[in-house]
Amino acid sequence: MGRGLILGIESSCDETAAAVVERGARSLSSVVASQIATHLRYGGVVPELASREHLRAIVPVVRAALAEAGVGLGDLDAIAVTSGPGLAGALLVGITYAKALAFAQGLPLVAVNHLEGHIHAVLLQERESHVSESRRGAPDREESERALALVVSGGHTHLYLAQPLDGTWRYSLIGRTLDDAAGEAYDKVAKLLGLGYPGGPWIDALARFGDPRAVPFTFAQIKTKAHLGGKAPRTKGAKTAPIAELDPHFLFSFSGIKTAVLRYVELHGLREEAASRVPRMLAVGKPPKTKEEGLELCPQGTLDLIASFQHAVVGDLLKKTFAAAEAVDAERILVTGGVAANRELRDRFAAEAARRGLRVAFPTLALSTDNAAMIAAAAWPRFVAGNFAGANLSAEPSLVLGGQGTKEQEN
Ligand code: KG4
Ligand code: ZN
Numbered sequence: 042m043g044r045g046l047i048l049g050i051e052s053s054c055d056e057t058a059a060a061v062v063e064r065g066a067r068s069l070s071s072v073v074a075s076q077i078a079t080h081l082r083y084g085g086v087v088p089e090l091a092s093r094e095h096l097r098a099i100v101p102v103v104r105a106a107l108a109e110a111g112v113g114l115g116d117l118d119a120i121a122v123t124s125g126p127g128l129a130g131a132l133l134v135g136i137t138y139a140k141a142l143a144f145a146q147g148l149p150l151v152a153v154n155h156l157e158g159h160i161h162a163v164l165l166q167e168r169e170s171h172v173s174e175s176r177r178g179a180p181d182r183e184e185s186e187r188a189l190a191l192v193v194s195g196g197h198t199h200l201y202l203a204q205p206l207d208g209t210w211r212y213s214l215i216g217r218t219l220d221d222a223a224g225e226a227y228d229k230v231a232k233l234l235g236l237g238y239p240g241g242p243w244i245d246a247l248a249r250f251g252d253p254r255a256v257p258f259t260f261a262q263i264k265t266k267a268h269l270g271g272k273a274p275r276t277k278g279a280k281t282a283p284i285a286e287l288d289p290h291f292l293f294s295f296s297g298i299k300t301a302v303l304r305y306v307e308l309h310g311l312r313e314e315a316a317s318r319v320p321r322m323l324a325v326g327k328p329p330k331t332k333e334e335g336l337e338l339c340p341q342g343t344l345d346l347i348a349s350f351q352h353a354v355v356g357d358l359l360k361k362t363f364a365a366a367e368a369v370d371a372e373r374i375l376v377t378g379g380v381a382a383n384r385e386l387r388d389r390f391a392a393e394a395a396r397r398g399l400r401v402a403f404p405t406l407a408l409s410t411d412n413a414a415m416i417a418a419a420a421w422p423r424f425v426a427g428n429f430a431g432a433n434l435s436a437e438p439s440l441v442l443g444g445q446g447t448k449e450q451e452n
Contacts, residue, residue, distance in 0.1 A: 042118055043117075043118050045064035045118055045421070046061055046062070046063055046069070046110075046112060046117050046118050047061070047062055047117070047121050047420050047421060048061055048103070048106065048107070048117050048121070048142075049062060049121045049122070049153075049413035049417025049418075050103065050120065050121065050123070050138065050413055051135060051158070052095045052123065052127075052131050053123045053125070053127025053128065053131055053132050053155045054091065054128060054195070054196065054411060055076040055077070055080055055091050055094075055131075056073050056410070056411040056412070057073075057074040057076070057094065057095050057098035057099055057134075058073045058412050058416075059099075059102045059107075059413045060414035060416070061107065061117075061417065062421070064421060065161075065164075065165065065168070065418045065419075065422065066169065066421075067169060068169070068417070068418075069109070070105075070106045070107075070110035071407065071408075071414040072102050072106045072109060073410075073411070073412050073413075074098040076090070076094045077239065079094055080238065084232040084238050085238070088128045088131065089130070091128055091130070091131045092128070092133070092134060095135065099134055099135065103138070103142075114146050115146070117148055118149075119150070119151055119420065119424045119429075120142055120148050120149075120150050121150075121151040121152075121153050121419070121424075122135050122152060122416070122430075122434075123136075123154075123416055124152040124430070124434060124437055124440060125436060125437030125439065125440030126155055126156070126437065126439055126440045126441075128438065132436035132438065133435075136434060136436055140432065140434060149424065149429045150430045150434065151428070152430040153416045153420050155416075156192050156197060157210070157419045157442055158415040158418075159192045159194065159377040159378050160190045160192065160201065160203055160210075160375060160377060160419070161415050161418040161419035162404040162408040162409065162412070162418070163190075163402050163404050163408075164184065165408065165415060165418035166403075166404045166408055167402060184205060185205060186371075186373055187202060187203075187204050187369065187370060187371045188202070188204065188371055188373050188375050189362065189366040189371035189373075189375070190202075190203045190212075190376075190377065191358065191362045191374065191375070191378075191381075192377055192378045193222070193223050193376065193379075193381060194223075194378030194379040194380060194411075195224035195227075195239065195241075195379055195380075196222050196224070196225070197217075197218075197378060198218040198222045198223045198295070198358075200214070200217065200291055201215060205422070208422055208425065208426060209422060211443065212443030213443050214287070214441075214443050215288075215365050216288070216290075216361060216365055217284070218292070218293040218294060218295060219263070219284065219292055219294045220295065220296040221295040221299065223293070223295055223354055223358060224378070224379050224380045225295065226296075226298060226354060227239070227240045227354070227380065228240040230244065230302050230347075230350055231243050231244055233299075233302065233303055233306060234306070234315050234339075234343065234347065235314075235315035235316055235318035236318070237322055237328070241379060241380060241382065244347055244350065245351070245382070245384055246330070247328065247329065247335050247338070247348075248351040249335075249348075249384075250332045250335040250336070250344045251341070251343075251344035251347050251348030251349070252344075252345045252348055252349070253348040253351070254349065255342075255346070255348065255349050256305060256346055256349035256350075258301055258352075258353035259353070260294070260297070260298070261297070262290070263289045263292045263294060290361065290364055290368075291368075292361075293358075293361060295354070298353060298354065302346070305346060306346075311346075314343065315343075318338060318339070322338060351383075355383065355386045358380075358386065359386075359393055362374060362376075363393055363397065366399065372400070373399060373400040373401065373402065374400070374401040375402050375403075376390055376401060376402070377404055377408075377409060378410075379410045381409045382406050382410060387403055
């Protein structure tokens, strides 16, 4: 083995990303080409456009990642690629390119689950800060502890128990959403309020200027599995794993709050106001930083609505995550995925963890949203174990991570 350099490639949704990571612990580069501009006017990801944009971006993004890392293809030890879950056509672009590159260079190919990647974003971040603090690359005590991971993004809201055993990470699913992901709720609420896409950063910025207790949104407890009536959950994210064995206390549902916001908007005659905001929002281009800028975009009542929505969503994530951590006797909590970039979420999780004497860790903001450094980092233990993908590797849009409940499973 050379320096232990893995080139990671990620194309599961609307970001084309490549990164070079050394021994799963130090990223030498991380390049992300966002398709936000392409999907902006549709207010969501259009799969066909995503595939086309990945095709356009993949070669320059990989070249940029190698150049930024100061390495050539000949210096690499392996290529890692996201094999699922995600959009089939989007995943295929990364997989096909990674396969061709691995074959041409005679390098092993490692397949990575996108959700495992998000979890490893936190671990990579921790290793990087340890490396810089003490020049030690070895994983320390923290990594062998039982961790409860909340993966919360535009496509997922999942709780996993994560723990390494003899160098292999094992995951068991503890909870998840039955319908929309939390990030999806952010994006849909932002769209109906005439805010930018993706909605998370806009709502995050505007919520600071509103009263979080102005509108009392609530989440009903999902009572029993019978409540589901044996029906298959509706969304892409929810399809990825069965729910029958999960404790209903750790199930999420975010479609209700989206409808509640919609009703509030209609009841209070805010529809026109929202529509008139679109051109102003587009002209501003990015979320406001000061209260004055916020008020130029939204009246106080709308700021209060936004703050109340966020307060309720974060409160629900917090309550169920800490309850799950207690139930599985986790020693620490990892929060990752695009919504983990949220300021209120970070503050409230940190405060609650301190109150309970638990530790909580987040990735940097850049590592929270989709990137390829997390894919290369997650590939490292698989590479060391010789766990390689075959030439028949294909896209798995509904790929599941880990076993369920108490059945811990290597993935
Ligand atoms: O992890 P990610 O980049 O892609 C997926 O795998 O989905 O997450 C994107 C999601 C979007 O729904 C976006 O609105 C949300 O993360 N997001 C945020 C914030 N930044 C991004 N949600 C809340 N607050 C933020 N600051
Ligand atoms: Zn993601």
